[in-house]
Amino acid sequence: xxxxxxxxxxxxxxxxxxxxxxxxxxxxxxxxxxxxxxxxxxxxxxxxxxxxxxxxxxxxxxxxxxxxxxxxxxxxxxxxxxxxxxxxxxxxxxxxxxxxxxxxxxxxxxxxxxxxxxxxxxxxxxxxxxxxxxxxxxxxxxxxxx
Amino acid sequence: xxxxxxxxxxxxxxxxxxxxxxxxxxxxxxxxxxxxxxxxxxxxxxxxxxxxxxxxxxxxxxxxxxxxxxxxxxxxxxxxxxxxxxxxxxxxxxxxxxxxxxxxxxxxxxxxxxxxxxxxxxxxxxxxxxxxxxxxxxxxxxxxxxxxxxxxxxxxxxxxxxxxxxxxxxxxxxxxxxxxxxxxxxxxxxxxxxxxxxxxxxxxxxxxxxxxxxxxxxxxxxxxxxxxxxxxxxxxxxxxxxxxxxxxxxxxx
Numbered sequence: 001x002x003x004x005x006x007x008x009x010x011x012x013x014x015x016x017x018x019x020x021x022x023x024x025x026x027x028x029x030x031x032x033x034x035x036x037x038x039x040x041x042x043x044x045x046x047x048x049x050x051x052x053x054x055x056x057x058x059x060x061x062x063x064x065x066x067x068x069x070x071x072x073x074x075x076x077x078x079x080x081x082x083x084x085x086x087x088x089x090x091x092x093x094x095x096x097x098x099x100x101x102x103x104x105x106x107x108x109x110x111x112x113x114x115x116x117x118x119x120x121x122x123x124x125x126x127x128x129x130x131x132x133x134x135x136x137x138x139x140x141x142x143x144x145x146x
Numbered sequence: 147x148x149x150x151x152x153x154x155x156x157x158x159x160x161x162x163x164x165x166x167x168x169x170x171x172x173x174x175x176x177x178x179x180x181x182x183x184x185x186x187x188x189x190x191x192x193x194x195x196x197x198x199x200x201x202x203x204x205x206x207x208x209x210x211x212x213x214x215x216x217x218x219x220x221x222x223x224x225x226x227x228x229x230x231x232x233x234x235x236x237x238x239x240x241x242x243x244x245x246x247x248x249x250x251x252x253x254x255x256x257x258x259x260x261x262x263x264x265x266x267x268x269x270x271x272x273x274x275x276x277x278x279x280x281x282x283x284x285x286x287x288x289x290x291x292x293x294x295x296x297x298x299x300x301x302x303x304x305x306x307x308x309x310x311x312x313x314x315x316x317x318x319x320x321x322x323x324x325x326x327x328x329x330x331x332x333x334x335x336x337x338x339x340x341x342x343x344x345x346x347x348x349x350x351x352x353x354x355x356x357x358x359x360x361x362x363x364x365x366x367x368x369x370x371x372x373x374x375x376x377x378x379x380x381x382x383x384x385x386x387x388x389x390x391x392x393x394x395x396x397x398x399x
Contacts, residue, residue, distance in 0.1 A: 008236045016317060023321040027332075034333045036279040057334060094273030096202065104336055121272045124203075126341040128210070128350040134201030 037104050043115070044083040050109055056085060057104040057123060065099055078105070078115075089117040096122035162239045164381055165390040171374045178371045185364035192357030200354075209267045214342075215362040217260040220288060221323055223253035223369055227295070228320045231313030240384070241377075243309035246316065247299050248376035252369055254292035261285060272336060280329035281337035284322060291319040305384055 027034065037057035038048040048054050058078035065076040072091055076099075077084045087105055097103060102125060107117035160166050193211035200207040230246035233239055264282070265275045276282065295312050302308035330339045342348045348355055385391050 005236050009232075012232055012235060012317065015314075016320065019318055019321050023325070027325070031333070034280050036277070036334045036336055039334075095270050096272075119273075121274055121277070121336060123336055124271055124338050126338045126349050128200050128207060128341065128354050130198035130351055130353065131201040132198075133351055 039080045040078050040085045041080055041083045043085050043109065044113075048109075053106065053108055053118075055104055055106045056087075056115060057102065058085070059102050060097070060099050062099045078103070085115050086113070087115045087117055089120050091120070093120055094122040096124060162241050164241065164385055164388070165394070167241055168378060168381060168394075171378055175371065175374065178367055178374075182364055182367040182371060185360055185367060189357050189360035189364050192360060193354075197354045197357055198351070203271065206267065206270060209263050211358060211361050213260055213263040213267065214358060215365045216256045216263065217285070218343075218362055219365045219369060220253055220257040220260050220285070221326060222366070223249050223256060223373075224288065224291070224316070224319070224323060227253060228313075228316045231309075231316045234309055235313045240306075241381075243306070243313070244377045244380045244384070245373065247295070247309065247312055248373045248380055249369075250292050250295045250299070250312075251376065252372045254289060254296065256365070256369075257285065257289040257292060261289065277336050279335040279337055280333045281326065281335045284326045284329050287322055288319075288326060291315075291322065295319075 037055035040056060040058045042048045043054075043056055048056070056078060058080045061077040061079050061084060065074065067074055074089050074093065075086065076089075077086050079085075087107075089105065089107075097120065102123040104121045104123055105115060105117035106119040106121075107115055110116055161170065189211065194208055197208070199205050227246050227249040230242045230249065233242035234246055261282075264285075268277075269275050295315055298315055299305075299308045299312045302311060327340075327343070329335060330337055341350050342355065342358070350358070382391065
């Protein structure tokens with residue numbers, strides 16, 4: 001390689017290293033803000049702000065979903081398999097909402113530690129399989145969830 | 147260079163000559179078209195008809211046969227564009243500059259398709275068209291980078307200068323590529339984690355995976371076709387006063 005080309009290549013490498021470093025520091029310092037939601041453990045341990053509008057994410061605990069009365073009110077518990085947070089929501093739930101499903105709720109904590117959700121989004125997992133395969137896996141996944 | 151077989155080096159060297167590239171890409175085009183049509187036909191038939199429905203989403207998941215390959219292409223084309231930009235910057239090869247700028251609109255289109263199909267899927271599945279999580283936001287920035295590259299190129303009249311500016315902008319944007327790919331692992335996002343592009347075994351059933359990979363290869367061929375077509379037009383514009391083009395026009399009558 002001729003020296004001038006070597007020099008250009010070196011300059012480009014330096015530029016990339018500089019930008020990469022700057023981006024890494026920037027992303028690192030905004031790390032908290034880039035998190036889309038808090039885990040339920042964060043909420044219980046008080047890491048999440050108590051009075052602000054926040055999002056929490058977790059799995060809907062099996063057997064915890066109840067619909068008192070004939071309104072759109074739903075009560076369920078969210079878990080990260082460590083701590084649970086009770087959630088109340090009034091409204092229409094997304095298609096993928098079910099027990100054992102990962103969801104993200106946006107709302108505020110009330111004084112009693114219950115999360116009053118304004119919006120519930122289902123978080124899809126990365127698994128895709130035909131129903132027959134899912135049926136054979138069922139007992140296994142339930143054991144893991146409990 | 148080093149570590150590259152002689153024949154490969156010679157091939158690229160010849161491709162860098164405009165008349166040779168123009169003739170060769172013209173001969174290649176019909177073949178690429180046929181391969182693309184066969185692959186996309188097989189991929190769509192496999193994905194929309196043969197593949198079983200998902201245990202949870204039913205038939206709605208089938209949008210991944212467009213969404214996921216488009217998203218892969220949006221990253222792949224950006225890397226190709228930046229690499230061609232570096233070759234143009236360092237070795238001042240006109241054809242590398244042309245390949246870089248010809249990739250941008252194709253990449254922008256794939257990014258746009260990935261964003262739109264994701265949004266259409268997100269509404270019924272997540273319950274929202276759009277959220278500002280790390281994956282969706284960084285993919286949107288990628289679209290703006292492509293549009294920025296295209297705008298910068300057309301804003302500068304001298305196309306050799308424009309190509310240098312574009313290559314530098316493309317290089318600055320490269321930092322976004324790993325951010326997009328790893329966003330779902332580094333941060334909590336609404337977007338799910340990787341299904342196929344991870345060290346582990348893919349978390350998708352083989353009957354669904356095969357059409358997905360077929361579509362991914364088909365889209366690669368589409369990129370080649372669209373990019374080469376644009377590159378040929380760009381080349382004609384840049385070389386409009388050259389001898390080889392005059393001779394070619396005379397010989398074709």
